[in-house]
Amino acid sequence: MTIIGKKNLIIFFSASVAALLAIVLLPAFNTPRSPPAVADLVVTNAVIYTSDSSHPFAQAMAVRSGRILHVGNQSSVRELIGHGTRELNLEGKVVVPGFIDSHVHMIFGGLQMVRVVLRDVKSQDEFVRKVKEAVRDKQKDCWVLGGGWNNEQWGGDLPAASWIDDITTNNPVWLSRMDGHMGLANSLALKLVGITNCTEDPAGGTIMRTTDGEPTGLLVDSAMKLLLHWLPEVSVDERREALARASKHALMRGVTTVVDFGRFFPGAPVELVWEDFSDIYQWADSAGKMLVRVCLFFPMETWSRLIDLFKETGRALSQWIYLGGVKAFADGSLGSNSALFYEPYMDEPDNYGLRVTDPNWLLKMMVASDKSGLQVAVHAIGDKANDLILDLCDSVASSNGMKDRRFRIEHAQHLAPGAAARFGQQGVIASVQPQHLLDDADSAAKKLGVTRSLAGSYLFQSLLSGNACVAFGSDWPVADINPLGGLRAAMKRIPPGWEDAWMPCECVTLTDALNAHTISAAYASFLDGELGSLSVGKLADFVVLSVDSWEELAEVPASVLATYVGGVQAYP
Known part of the structure; x- marks a missing residue:
């Protein structure tokens, strides 16, 4: 009888386990590694800004089946090139994610x-x-x-x-x-x-x-x-042609996704938006004629109808059409002297602006829409209108409880002291249009007075400093679809005919401006899981710009050389 000591037993057991593991794992270690997926498109020799904070810059990118397969340096994409891969050498050009215009019609x-x-x-x-x-x-x-x-x-x-x-x-x-x-x-x-x-x-x-x-x-x-109501009805064919015309214009400007608030403005029949949804967008999607991705918002008074559609289809009808939420109006506009302010207009001392929608009705609709899971967006331009909507957002949150709701205020142009900080505190998204400041700089001083216009107009940096999500758009056709012009307006704030910036303390950085037109704009519409950054797994929408360096993009007006949607060149 052989007696094994405790120490020898442990050694024997460990050796046996190691031998057994070696036998079990040997086939796995000896099995040839699966070859990497072959890319449809590889972009090399580029300055790629990804809008992904975990990996903001790259030199190369690979696309497969319309989505980002890999983002990294030059050598990292070589093994992804195979038979049928198209190689795009950009010779140092800057690439950014496809621009998202957060507010268009x-x-x-x-x-x-x-x-x-x-x-x-x-x-x-x-x-x-x-x-x-x-x-x-x-x-x-x-x-x-x-x-x-x-x-x-x-x-x-x-x-x-x-x-x-x-x-x-x-x-x-x-x-x-x-x-x-x-x-x-x-x-x-x-x-x-x-x-x-x-x-x-x-x-x-x-x-x-x-x-x-x-x-x-x-x-x-x-x-x-x-x-x-008396205007002649626009035919279905005219509207379908309008969508194609608008989409081609957007692609020319590097816009691959739009948030569409429809043919909906004070006085417009709410049914127009639903007619465009069924007659134009659903038709274009089924016919394979969509050119840009679209996220649709509908009149708030039709919220229950939208809920039924959500239950039937979910948020994404396809990779082209997404359901956003509902929209209402709090006031008018500065240019029409109908934006709602605490103090009167300088050129109309008895005019404080218009409250376009009854606040009690608006609160009731917001509570119902939010409780049903719909995203709520409200147009507000004047300081009093913005405070009103911030108050209503707070009331809705208190009534319906905490959740990821992403309330949006569209325009948020003129804010009272302390309002910019409330956006971040309440998690309310500021959906703003930088090019509007170029149009309003002169008129704001005349309509509001120099002190008021300087204190609270287009407070982009203040909103960002208060940790608000800021999403950029154009409000086209109010201003042209032109993200590069919007970036420059937000960074420089120099209106036509001016030598210096209008409120230079509110200028934003290039990075913040780009994020506002990409990843933040995607977040503002619950699209950040699919769009907004050049991250692995997301849809491969990107834009090639005319500049050769990041520094040049910050200083020199750029143009769009090419726009890609789902990894396919859509412009020119």
């Missing part, structure tokens, strides 16, 4: 592209000439539609029907202001829809009048609904 913008364009008109004579040219080709009784005018471009005087009545005697005319919160009708249009000196202002709107009480032709915010 896509189909309306596409329609406006082929109507009377008044965006850059700088005088009454030029305004009249543009309308005269449009009327020349119109048959009698056909409406003349268009817009984009900004009265600040010619000194501030508002247009009137009298400007164009003598050249539009046979055609009704409707020309919206650039912000969509005011429009000009000629006298024939006013007569056609029944607006007279006896017509009362609707709630949340104003019929502008002469000192004698006669309508001037200008309708503000909810007053526009008196006329909009």
Whole structure:
């Protein structure tokens, strides 16, 4: 009988286990490693900004089946190249994630592209000439539609029907202001829809009048609904063409995803948004005609209808169409003197702006929408309107409990002291449009006074410093879809004709600006799991820019050389 000591027993047992493991694991160690996946596209020799904080810069990137397969240095993608892989050597060009425009009116913008364009008109004579040219080709009784005018471009005087009545005697005319919160009708249009000196202002709107009480032709915010219902219906084919036109324009500017608030503005029929969803977007998706990804928001009063759709489809209808949430209005706009402020307008001492929506109704709708799991977005421009919505957001959170709801305030242009910090504290997203500050810099001083305009206008850096999520957009067609222009506006804040920045302390860095148009914009619409950064597994939407270095992008105006959607070149 052999006796084994404790020490020898331990040694014997350990050796036996090791031998057994070696036998068991031998096949695994000897099995050839599976070859890496072969990429469809490899991007090399680039300066890639990923918008991914864990890995912000890279030299190369691989794409397979429309998604990011790998991001890293030059050598790391070599083993991913195989038969059929397309190699794209960018020779040092800068690459960024596909831009996300957080606030557009896509189909309306596409329609406006082929109507009377008044965006850059700088005088009454030029305004009249543009309308005269449009009327020349119109048959009698056909409406003349268009817009984009900004009265600040010619000194501030508002247009009137009298400007164009003598050249539009046979055609009704409707020309919206650039912000969509005011429009000009000629006298024939006013007569056609029944607006007279006896017509009362609707709630949340104003019929502008002469000192004698006669309508001037200008309708503000909810007053526009008196006329909009009379406009000729736009055909399905026209709207489908508008989507294609708008999408190609967006791709040219490097925009691969838009958050579309539809043909929805004060006075517009809410059904227009739903018609565009079914007749245009769902059709385009099923027909394979979508060119950019879209996240859709719907009028808040239709929240229960959207809930039914969510239950049926979920948030993502496809890789092209996502359901966002619901939107409402708190006030109007600065340019139309209808944004809601605590203090009156300098040029209208009795005017504090308009409360477009009843706050009690708005709170009720917000509570119901949020309780049902819908994201809520509210338009607010004036300081009082923003405080009102921040208060309502707080009330909704208290009523429905804590959760990841991502409330959005659209525009957030003018904030009272302390409001910027509340965005971060309450987790409310600031969906802002940097190019608007270029249009408003001069008029804000005239309408609000220098002190007020300097204290609370376009507080991008203050919002970021308060840990708010800031998402950039254009509000197209109010301003053009132009993310690179928006980045520059946010970083430099130098309006046309100015030498110095408007409130330089509110300038943001290049990194913050890019994030606001990419990963933060994705987060602002619950899309950050799929979009917004060049991270492994996400959809391969990216843009090649004209500059050759990160430093150059910060200092020199860049242009878009190419736009890729799902790893496929979509522009040019």
